[in-house]
Amino acid sequence: MKQHEKTLKDDPRYRIANREALIGVVLVIINFILWYGFAYGFGSKPVDEYSYVFGLPAWFFYSCILGTVIVLTLVVFAVVFLFKEVPFDEEDEQ
Amino acid sequence: MNWEVVIPLIIFLVIIFLIGFYASTHLKGTSNFLQEYFLGSRELGGFILAMTMISTYGSASSFIGGPGVAYTMGLGWVLLSMTQLATGYFVLSVLGKKFAIMARKIRAVTLIDFLKERYQSKSVVILSALSIIIFLFSAMAAQWVGGARLIESLTGLSYTGALFIFAVSVLVYVIIGGFRAVAITDTVQGIVMFSGTLVILIGTIIAGGGVENIITTLSTENPDLISPFGADRSLTPLYVSSFWILVGVGVVGLPQVAVRAMSYKSSKGMHRALIIGTVVVGVIMLGMHLTGVFARAVLPGIEVGDTVMPRIALEVLPSWLAGIVLAAPMAAIMSTVDSLLLLVSSAIVKDVYLNYVKPDASDQTIKRFSVSVTAVLGVLVFAMAVNPPDLLIWLNLFSFGGLEAAFIWPVVMGLYWKQGNASGAMASILVGVGSYIGFNTFMPNAFGMHTVVLPVLLSFLSYVSVSLMTVRKHAEVQQEVVLRLWKA
Numbered sequence: 001m002k003q004h005e006k007t008l009k010d011d012p013r014y015r016i017a018n019r020e021a022l023i024g025v026v027l028v029i030i031n032f033i034l035w036y037g038f039a040y041g042f043g044s045k046p047v048d049e050y051s052y053v054f055g056l057p058a059w060f061f062y063s064c065i066l067g068t069v070i071v072l073t074l075v076v077f078a079v080v081f082l083f084k085e086v087p088f089d090e091e092d093e094q
Numbered sequence: 095m096n097w098e099v100v101i102p103l104i105i106f107l108v109i110i111f112l113i114g115f116y117a118s119t120h121l122k123g124t125s126n127f128l129q130e131y132f133l134g135s136r137e138l139g140g141f142i143l144a145m146t147m148i149s150t151y152g153s154a155s156s157f158i159g160g161p162g163v164a165y166t167m168g169l170g171w172v173l174l175s176m177t178q179l180a181t182g183y184f185v186l187s188v189l190g191k192k193f194a195i196m197a198r199k200i201r202a203v204t205l206i207d208f209l210k211e212r213y214q215s216k217s218v219v220i221l222s223a224l225s226i227i228i229f230l231f232s233a234m235a236a237q238w239v240g241g242a243r244l245i246e247s248l249t250g251l252s253y254t255g256a257l258f259i260f261a262v263s264v265l266v267y268v269i270i271g272g273f274r275a276v277a278i279t280d281t282v283q284g285i286v287m288f289s290g291t292l293v294i295l296i297g298t299i300i301a302g303g304g305v306e307n308i309i310t311t312l313s314t315e316n317p318d319l320i321s322p323f324g325a326d327r328s329l330t331p332l333y334v335s336s337f338w339i340l341v342g343v344g345v346v347g348l349p350q351v352a353v354r355a356m357s358y359k360s361s362k363g364m365h366r367a368l369i370i371g372t373v374v375v376g377v378i379m380l381g382m383h384l385t386g387v388f389a390r391a392v393l394p395g396i397e398v399g400d401t402v403m404p405r406i407a408l409e410v411l412p413s414w415l416a417g418i419v420l421a422a423p424m425a426a427i428m429s430t431v432d433s434l435l436l437l438v439s440s441a442i443v444k445d446v447y448l449n450y451v452k453p454d455a456s457d458q459t460i461k462r463f464s465v466s467v468t469a470v471l472g473v474l475v476f477a478m479a480v481n482p483p484d485l486l487i488w489l490n491l492f493s494f495g496g497l498e499a500a501f502i503w504p505v506v507m508g509l510y511w512k513q514g515n516a517s518g519a520m521a522s523i524l525v526g527v528g529s530y531i532g533f534n535t536f537m538p539n540a541f542g543m544h545t546v547v548l549p550v551l552l553s554f555l556s557y558v559s560v561s562l563m564t565v566r567k568h569a570e571v572q573q574e575v576v577l578r579l580w581k582a
Contacts, residue, residue, distance in 0.1 A: 011582040017191035021510065024187025028180050028343060032335075039173050039322045040331050047317035055306030057320050060169050064176050068376045075183045075372045083368075085361045088194060 013086045023078050031071045038063035099408070100249055102417030103424065106286065107263050110279050110428070114267025117275035127461050131272035132203050132440045138277055138358045140366025145284035146277040147354050147367070148374050149429035151181060151345065152287060154240035156378065157423035161386025162399025168312065168319030168390075170329045172383040177334075179379065180342035181351075182372030186364055188346055189355035192509045194364070196579050197356035204437075205349045205505070206445040208356075212508045212579065214571050215516035216450075221523055223445040225500050226349050227438055231475070232489035234434040238479040241427040247404055248420060257479055260428075265472040268432050269465055273357070276432045283425030288374055290422030291381035293415065294407055298388045301410040311391040319390070336543035339550055340495060347502030348494070350433045353440075435475075439468040492531055495546035499526030502550060503557040511561075512576050515568040518561030526553030 043050075043059030053061040124130040138146070164171040193208075200211040206226070210219045242257035249256065267275045302308040312319045323329050345351055358364050382403075389396075389406040396402050403423065407416040443464045448455060455463070503526070504519040530549040538545050565572075 008577065008581045010580050011195065013195055014192060014580065017195065018510065020190055021188045021192065024184050024190070027187070028184055028338075031180055032338060035173075035176065036331070036335065043322040047313060047321050050320070052306075052309070055304065055309055057169065057309070059322060060173070060320070063322075064172060064380060068176065068179060068380065071179060072372055072376065076369055079365045079368050083361075083365055085365070086191060086195075088198060088360060 016084050016086055020083055023082055027074060027078060030074065034067040034070060035063050038067055096413060098413035099417040099420065102414060103421055106421040109282060110263065110267055113278050113282065114271040114275045117271030117278060120274050121272050127457055128203055128444060131464055132436065132444065133357050134273040134277055136357055136359060138363065140363035141370060142277050142281045143354065143358045143363055144367035144370035144374060146280035147351060148371055149280045149284040149287060149426065150350055150433040152378060152426050153430040154237055154423065154427045157382055157426045158240065158400050158403055161382050162402045164383040164386030165390050165396065165399060165402045167324040168387055170322045170324035172387060173322050174329065174334045174337055175379050175383045177337040177342045179376050181345045182375040183368050184343055185346050185351055186355060186368050186371065188506065189352060190364060191361060193355045194358065196509065199579060202356065204440045204444050205352050206441060209504060212575060213516040213519050214575060218516055218519050219445060219449060223441045225497065225527065226441045228489060229493040229497050230434045230438050233493035234431055235475050235478045235482065237427050237431045238475055239482055242479065244423055254480060257476065261472060261476045264428055264431055265469065268435050269468050273436060276436055279432065280429040283429040284374065286425040287378055287422045290419040291378050294419045295381040295385045297410040298385050298392060298406060302388055302391045308388050308391040330542055332542045333544065336547045340544050340546045344498040344502060344546060344550060346506060347498040349497060349501060350437050352505060353437065435468060435471060438471055439464060442467050492534065496527050496530050498546060499530045499549040499553050503554050507557055512580065514557065514561050515564060515572055517564040518557045521560040522553040522557035525556040
């Protein structure tokens, strides 16, 4: 970091913005792990050894349906508890 | 002509027109034409923001092409399409507040406005405007062809006649209503897409005698249809995973999506959009592709993938309901095309004309010029789509991945890395687009991954290394940029 940058502080709203961007990245990583783990964890064996949930192959149910529901829940959780509201309109738009 | 199918489609078009007229009243009353026409005066609420993002992104391929491939490949293709779930929350959380705050600090109306202020470089602006104009123009033309084919197949009109109806419908509401009309019609179109998806999925499950029955039928025909590897076992885990870059996180770099991340009113709206967007994209992607797979058990032996959706809708639903459901792909195509039309217009009017040709144009001139550019573009696309030239088809192949490779790092790193500079951005755009076209031509799907992956990596490396190498050259400009964009 260069010295002269420290003379003026960064916009304090950016700390919140940076944190939320990181949360987005973490969500994607969790999403990917669930999606990949369930699909290839349950789905890599021969098809006649598959087990089924609600008529769907287990890998598909867990990866695409349960995984989606979990990610949705996490998104709601993140938005409600971790995201902070910041004002946008302190400056005149005209 | 099957009137029971056609009437819901006509009603749908009439509603879209009415919204265009409603939005045009805002356009007449506005004191800042550019902000209203190209950005809806940054007034989008959460629901509309979510819907316009999803429906701009969801195009003909989500409703026609994708389910067609799922029909042939089986559940593995549904797995692949679920990589798109990330677009629902990733774009808004990553660009999110930072982009909204910075865009307001510099009063940016387009993505290129942002790049211009961030990098202070004429060549970055011209190069990005050119990429947007060329790539999105061809993407748009390809969608028009899809829209016209759909009308043609549903109504029995000639291709040119269908194209004419499609072109006039879109042009009228975009020209009279601008971004606000586009966003509100996108919302209606999004609702049509969402409910159409649910109806057709349920209809198909019932026609197939329940999920269990359908899965048994499929696995008897070919067990690999219900494996994650695709009917011909060609979907490797690495290949499928690489779609996380193309349609998951890479979407951040698409200008038509990114521009929406600066159009919203408040952080509250953005929070709501995050949740709504994720739900809607999850349901649409899962529902449409699953329908494509299930359709195989109901209507086996369809040869042309693109006809799966229209045929299954007409097969399993009463005609009037099929008409409503088939308005969904129509809506998907229109909502993509309208945004692209406006974006290409904004690149020409705002980024080229106002920046470099006539910076002191009066409001009246800007108004007349914007509207005529949109109209002329519409006519040009129409002419192209009547008889698509080979060049256009070739360019369209690159539009999605090419734009991602070009813009993802100049935008994302520009927001989060103060050291990123104009030389880095130039290098990133050139390397991204160049290597994308190169890999596509000489080494498609290199190392078993989708072609977009390596160009995205290469453009990242160029952005960082060139920025670091040219720190001195840009020192003064960078100091000013940091002061304007970062400081409170």
